[in-house]
Amino acid sequence: MAGKEQGGGGAGQPPRAPIPAVSTQPPIKKLVRQLDFTSAAFAGNPAMAAAAAAVTRTMQIRTVPVGYPQPHQLRAGVPMGVPQQLQPRGLPVMRPHQVVHVPLPRPAMAVPVPQARPGQAQPVSRPPVAIPLRPESPKPRPRLYDGKDGTPTKKKCCNCRHSKCLKLYCECFASGVYCDGCNCTNCFNNVENEAARREAIDATLERNPDAFRPKIGSSPHANRNNMDVAGDLPLVGKHNKGCHCKKSGCLKKYCECFQANILCSENCKCMDCKNFEGSEERKHLYLGDPKNLVHMHQVTNAAVNGAIGATSLLSPSTSRKRKQIDPLLDHPTKEHVVHKNGQLSQAIYQKNAVAPDGSLPISQSAHHNMMEPFKVTYRPLLADIIQPGDIRELCKLLVTVPREAAKAYADNQSSPIDQALFRSNFTVLDCMIAFNCKRSFSCPF
DNA sequence: GAGTTTGAAACT
DNA sequence: CAGTTTCAAACTC
Incomplete structure (x- = not known):
């Protein structure tokens, strides 16, 4: 009911607390020993350096830390919504390109982020997740299925007529974005109606604390x-x-x-x-x-x-x-x-x-x-x-080139330690490759 | 583009 | 919590 929707506490709220200290992403967790493919050991061998770089990239892909959306996914760094444990009545707040540590109940996605209010304790029970806040609009949470061709696209335009774009029926509202260029009528999901919007958010969260979660x-x-x-x-x-x-x-x-x-x-x-x-x-x-x-x-x-x-x-x-x-x-x-x-x-x-x-x-x-x-x-x-054929090609490269490089390196009077490190790197690498080759590849090292 | 179908959200 | 209504998107023609 409309009355129920008006129940929130949007107006007259105390000024919001300052956004917590700007964060930086935590260091990428290394799942395996990081190989130094950029070391001087490869300096003289472009082919080897290229192969090493490829492997390094592969490894980096594998080491993306849990819970960190890619930057493009954070187009939805939305200031609307949620962590109720943190902010039961959270409201959208737009700040220019700030990153905030927000405890997430579920460490999965970029979640619309309400800003903390003064006097509200910041629970620390959950790992913080960096979520950028943007100035202009609440950006939509990531929608993976926007485009008809599957391409993650810019937000949809709604066509709401009766909901004032203040209910979850409205995709914009549900996504945490202002209506912008939509075909909706009697829209309240905009800056001009921020108070009403806040109340709607409150009401929505009251009904379902997870309403704005992915x-x-x-x-x-x-x-x-x-x-x-x-x-x-x-x-x-x-x-x-x-x-x-x-x-x-x-x-x-x-x-x-x-x-x-x-x-x-x-x-x-x-x-x-x-x-x-x-x-x-x-x-x-x-x-x-x-x-x-x-x-x-x-x-x-x-x-x-x-x-x-x-x-x-x-x-x-x-x-x-x-x-x-x-x-x-x-x-x-x-x-x-x-x-x-x-x-x-x-x-x-x-x-x-x-x-x-x-x-x-x-x-x-x-x-x-x-x-x-x-x-x-x-x-x-x-x-x-990466298909098996690709792996085999890479294996060949990584077998032949390092041997030549090792030989050249040894001939170049490198220290025993350097040589040992050099070899050990490829032992680990080779094991990875061998694994991916379904153990059909015998480690030459 | 209009009408229908569908299922989530809202409501009782 | 279950049933009903409202709503807007998806779909069909």
């Missing part, structure tokens, strides 16, 4: 290696609330899961769902329309790059939705399937496994009350980018 969160079960059978694509994250589709089969954009290019999960309460791993309908949908494949690739690229949340890249995911229990595995509840801490035993991983039909490895999850145990497979992050 709907597609990083699933604790999400698996970066979860590849789509039909589209040969990773399907990361899952809808936090799940969809409730009845007629669309979850294969139309009415379905928020489908729209976000994720599979329905156990969170969903949909009927006649066809948006699950292995679904023939879904497979045909994508295979039949190359544009959809492009869409999925583009969306996926954004997701893998962190828009959905890096954590989704690190843990197994729910990707397959099934409504029957695997008779071979009689787990009565999902708790038996999904570990409480979202982790799965390493034992159930099958590295580089391939589905029986020759398709890419699939991950499985369950649905609703009828769960199927995970049979998660593992795939390297770049498995579909």
